[in-house]
Amino acid sequence: xxxxxxxxxxxxxxxxxxxxxxxxxxxxxxxxxxxxxxxxxxxxxxxxxxxxxxxxxxxxxxxxxxxxxxxxxxxxxxxxxxxxxxxxxxxxxxxxxxxxxxxxxxxxxxxxxxxxxxxxxxxxxxxxxxxxxxxxxxxxxxxxxxxxxxxxxxxxxxxxxxxxxxxxxxxxxxxxxxxxxxxxxxxxxxxxxxxxxxxxxxxxxxxxxxxxxxxxxxxxxxxxxxxxxxxxxxxxxxxxxxxxxxxxxxxxxxxxxxxxxxxxxxxxxxxxxxxxxxxxxxxxxxxxxxxxxxxxxxxxxxxxxxxxxxxxxxxxxxxxxxxxxxxxxxxxxxxxxxxxxxxxxxxxxxxxxxxxxxxxxxxxxxxxxxxxxxxxxxxxxxxxxxxxxxxxxxxxxxxxxxxxxxxxxxxxxxxxxxxxxxxxxxxxxxxxxxxxxxxxxxxxxxxxxxxxxxxxxxxxxxxxxxxxxxxxxxxxxxxxxxxxxxxxxxxxxxxxxxxxxxxxxxxxxxxxxxxxxxxxxxxxxxxxxxxxxxxxxxxxxxxxxxxxxxxxxxxxxxxxxxxxxxxxxxxxxxxxxxxxxxxxxxxxxxxxxxxxxxxxxxxxxxxxxxxxxxxxxxxxxxxxxxxxxxxxxxxxxxxxxxxxxxxxxxxxxxxxxxxx
Numbered sequence: 001x002x003x004x005x006x007x008x009x010x011x012x013x014x015x016x017x018x019x020x021x022x023x024x025x026x027x028x029x030x031x032x033x034x035x036x037x038x039x040x041x042x043x044x045x046x047x048x049x050x051x052x053x054x055x056x057x058x059x060x061x062x063x064x065x066x067x068x069x070x071x072x073x074x075x076x077x078x079x080x081x082x083x084x085x086x087x088x089x090x091x092x093x094x095x096x097x098x099x100x101x102x103x104x105x106x107x108x109x110x111x112x113x114x115x116x117x118x119x120x121x122x123x124x125x126x127x128x129x130x131x132x133x134x135x136x137x138x139x140x141x142x143x144x145x146x147x148x149x150x151x152x153x154x155x156x157x158x159x160x161x162x163x164x165x166x167x168x169x170x171x172x173x174x175x176x177x178x179x180x181x182x183x184x185x186x187x188x189x190x191x192x193x194x195x196x197x198x199x200x201x202x203x204x205x206x207x208x209x210x211x212x213x214x215x216x217x218x219x220x221x222x223x224x225x226x227x228x229x230x231x232x233x234x235x236x237x238x239x240x241x242x243x244x245x246x247x248x249x250x251x252x253x254x255x256x257x258x259x260x261x262x263x264x265x266x267x268x269x270x271x272x273x274x275x276x277x278x279x280x281x282x283x284x285x286x287x288x289x290x291x292x293x294x295x296x297x298x299x300x301x302x303x304x305x306x307x308x309x310x311x312x313x314x315x316x317x318x319x320x321x322x323x324x325x326x327x328x329x330x331x332x333x334x335x336x337x338x339x340x341x342x343x344x345x346x347x348x349x350x351x352x353x354x355x356x357x358x359x360x361x362x363x364x365x366x367x368x369x370x371x372x373x374x375x376x377x378x379x380x381x382x383x384x385x386x387x388x389x390x391x392x393x394x395x396x397x398x399x400x401x402x403x404x405x406x407x408x409x410x411x412x413x414x415x416x417x418x419x420x421x422x423x424x425x426x427x428x429x430x431x432x433x434x435x436x437x438x439x440x441x442x443x444x445x446x447x448x449x450x451x452x453x454x455x456x457x458x459x460x461x462x463x464x465x466x467x468x469x470x471x472x473x474x475x476x477x478x479x480x481x482x483x484x485x486x487x488x489x490x491x492x493x494x495x496x497x498x499x500x501x502x503x504x505x506x507x508x509x510x511x512x513x514x515x516x517x518x519x520x521x522x523x524x525x526x527x528x529x530x531x532x533x534x535x536x537x538x539x540x541x542x543x544x545x546x547x548x549x550x551x552x553x554x555x556x557x558x559x560x561x562x563x564x565x566x567x568x569x570x571x572x573x574x575x576x577x578x579x580x581x582x583x584x585x586x587x588x589x590x591x592x593x594x595x596x597x598x599x600x601x602x603x604x605x606x607x608x609x610x611x612x613x614x615x616x617x618x619x620x621x622x623x624x625x626x627x628x629x630x631x632x633x634x635x636x637x638x639x640x641x642x643x644x645x646x647x648x649x650x651x652x653x654x655x656x657x658x659x660x
Contacts, residue, residue: 109170143165208236230469247445252653268370282533443523454594495513530549604622
């Protein structure tokens with residue numbers, strides 16, 4: 001990859017609550033075809049090319065049409081407190097009538113695709129796209145390009161070798177084509193370590209029932225080793241995983257829930273790939289063990305294509321790897337908002353169909369709150385991925401749907417796929433100005449459920465080697481909440497005056513302020529993580545329910561969405577896209593202003609060598625330093641910061657303030 005391969009195209013600026021999307025519009029070319037700027041991925045460079053794509057390979061894609069009017073202006077009005085239109089959301093039918101592409105435009109695209117030899121498939125009710133399928137050779141001919149294969153992030157992926165183009169006569173509203181390149185293979189769930197327990201994962205001892213119950217001064221490793229001090233003192237062993245009651249207590253909502261403010265009347269949608277065949281039994285077993293009501297009747301709905309829960313794992317499609325993600329999301333929402341309805345929408349694959357799942361949730365208005373725990377580990381994607389999805393988010397805001405995305409688990413993304421791009425990069429779709437991006441924290445919960453501390457999730461790891469912590473604490477970076485400053489979106493109006501200029505320009509000099517991520521935060525650190533229960537596959541061939549500690553911003557997003565469900569119930573109204581409302585409460589008692597600890601903090605941890613039991617022994621003990629941001633370009637600060645945003649929910653003050 002080369003930095004120069006990615007080009008910001010500034011031909012048209014789309015208003016997004018005061019934020020501009022720096023993506024180009026189609027432009028006529030000399031041969032009477034209309035080019036789609038930015039349709040070649042940044043990673044498809046000559047140095048990364050390994051060969052020509054197989055012309056006979058099957059390819060499925062979508063031709064997207066943009067909205068026909070200024071839908072963003074309406075979304076802005078209905079989402080901004082103080083606006084004359086605040087809270088006056090459109091229905092899905094009203095939105096379609098005002099902004100959906102015409103049937104004539106859809107028919108023109110369908111006819112052209114059929115004449116080009118493609119099989120034409122589904123078009124949703126809001127006319128967002130036309131789905132089609134054919135071969136790489138047909139795609140090359142139809143879109144006036146050629147396709148090569150390129151290495152990126154250890155994968156070999158297909159991409160066009162020059163910009164896609166369209167013949168004259170097609171509707172001008174065509175905004176993008178999604179699926180011809182394989183950028184979707186870079187998408188991943190945002191959960192932290194052990195998020196996909198297949199094979200099974202089991203917590204190894206010692207671990208604590210609450211923060212600080214066991215320390216390295218009083219408890220040895222299972223094989224009798226007393227681990228050394230760090231930062232001049234003994235350190236706690238990791239919690240075994242906080243229970244629903246502990247999180248409710250620490251975040252100050254236990255009394256509200258006990259009093260009936262439990263999310264009743266609210267619906268939270270969860271979008272992931274595939275669907276766990278044991279999800280309902282797992283959640284109800286978990287609920288029985290932890291004092292939660294059962295999910296019964298219509299409280300839980302799973303919307304998936306036929307057979308999606310039964311597909312075997314293979315190198316390109318990984319259903320089992322997403323089962324832990326679904327389990328975490330559903331149990332997190334149910335733990336905080338046990339009265340809320342949950343709609344799980346599973347994409348038939350973890351590729352481009354996730355955008356169709358989002359469109360389905362929005363167009364059918366399946367919920368007023370949507371939480372998503374996946375994302376691309378960069379925003380530097382082809383505009384063909386960014387613009388259509390962003391348009392769906394605009395529809396969500398206009399129709400009263402709040403969309404929450406995990407900010408990611410690789411901090412500033414200066415390693416991995418985005419390593420060769422300059423400076424930090426936030427994740428997509430969390431960076432969209434129409435998304436509430438949820439960052440992550442490390443949380444201390446005391447013996448009686450009290451809130452001890454909260455700091456930014458930025459973990460450093462040191463390993464016990466010959467009686468010494470190596471590297472010297474805080475050690476090497478080992479996961480943290482995503483954040484940073486966008487290169488695609490200018491600063492939205494709701495961030496002005498809250499996000500300092502020094503953060504808004506942290507990723508390089510810009511002529512204008514840019515969108516900063518995240519917006520808010522909740523618990524994410526796997527080392528102070530959440531206890532979940534799931535049916536897991538064990539090495540002896542058995543499959544059984546067991547519980548384990550988990551984290552990641554995949555936890556933070558559904559937790560925060562559940563807090564919003566409580567707040568909406570208390571307010572007696574839907575917030576829709578909540579960022580303007582949330583930022584209006586920044587600095588108030590509604591939020592914990594997450595700060596750096598006054599002195600370095602760490603927890604010790606031991607894992608089973610085989611992940612499930614002591615039969616193969618234990619891995620060397622490790623020290624996990626909290627808020628270890630020395631190697632990062634993002635940091636926890638007083639006020640807004642690019643790890644935890646404006647902070648985490650502060651109990652009844654949060655629930656009350658959002659309804660005022």
